[in-house]
Amino acid sequence: MSDSMTVLVTGASGTLGSAVVPALTAAGHxxxxxxxxxxxxWVAADLASGDGLDDAVRGADAIVHLASAPGRRQRETDVEGTRRLLAAAARAGVRHALYVSIVGIDRVPLGYYRTKLATEAVVRDSGVPFTILRATQFPSLVDTLFTASSRLGPLIVDPGFRVQPVHVQDVAERIVSLLGEPATGQATELAGPQALTLGEMARPWLAARGSRRPVWLVRLPGGLARAVREGGLVGTTGSTGTHTWDDYLVERYGNTGCEPV
Known part of the structure; x- marks a missing residue:
């Protein structure tokens, strides 16, 4: 087991942070x-303004950087905020900054993904020893998309969209493992155990919710849709978690309602 460390976790109240904090605590950090x-x-600090960052990082051995702002302030928070955070970390002598990014940001033409790539560059150039963990989408994101799509009628999906959802607990456990090793100075990936199309995921999702809504399969136009159909959101290294889509459906709804896909 690795030595106990003081670990600052940004974005600690988010979906992943809510799993990372107890996982780190259970590991003795x-x-x-x-x-x-x-x-x-908790410590109060603002990435967008820099207020409180020096106090937040003081005495920390490592940082797990999860905070992100996909909305209007994404560059100010993600890119410039990360620059401020890691400048403070360098002044404080932090030994390891672990930044969580997204699989496919270099293959899928999405504005938010370009911001994540720019943020990765800030991490690489910061002078602080670092590891970048790129994870695929969480199953809760697919759940949210399906819910929004089906709210007014049939569930509409592009049957060729390919994803490889990874459970937040698997990501949290990988973060704990990476912190137990020296910073790699590289990016590594973690994906879920199954690469599935949205068409394959839709009917188990409906069954788990006890819904008889029809599924409309619609091929979406454009470069973004093409990149997703070509596997832009699927892992490339073979490093996977253990929780499947059906596992998520059981956890979320109590029953998949059908045989595993």
């Missing part, structure tokens, strides 16, 4: 969750 707003037991 002293966890310092960070939020923009003060709360008991």
């Amino acid at each position: 002293r966890v310092r969750p960070m939020s923009r707003r003060a709360r008991p037991g």
Whole structure:
């Protein structure tokens, strides 16, 4: 087992952060969750303004950087905020910055993905020893997309869209493992155990929810859709977690309602 460390976690209240904080704690680390707003037991700091960052990183051995802003402030928070965070980390002598990114950001033409690539470049150039973990999408994202699509009628999916969803717990466990080793200075990937099309995922999702909505298969136009159909969101290294889409459906809804896909 690795030595106990003080670990600052940005984005600690998010989907992944909510799994990472207890995983790090269970591994014996002293966890310092960070939020923009003060709360008991947390440190308050703002990536977008830089307020509180020097205090947040002081005494930290490592940083797990999860915070992101996919909306209007994404460059200010993701790119420039990461630059501010790692400048403070360099001043404080932080030994390992682990940045969580996304599989496919260099293959799928999406604005947010370009921002993530730019943020990776900031991490690489920061002077702080680093590891980048690129993960595929969480199954909850597919769940949310299906829910939004089916809200007003049939479930509409591009049957050729290929994804490889990875459970947040698998990502959290990989983060703990990576922190137990020296910073690699490279990017590594983690994907789910199954590469599936949305067409394959749709009917088990409906069955798990007890829904009889029809599924409309629609091939979407454009370069973004083409890149996803060609596997832009699928892992390339063979490194996978263990939780399947059916596992997620059982966890979320209590039953898949059908045989595994």
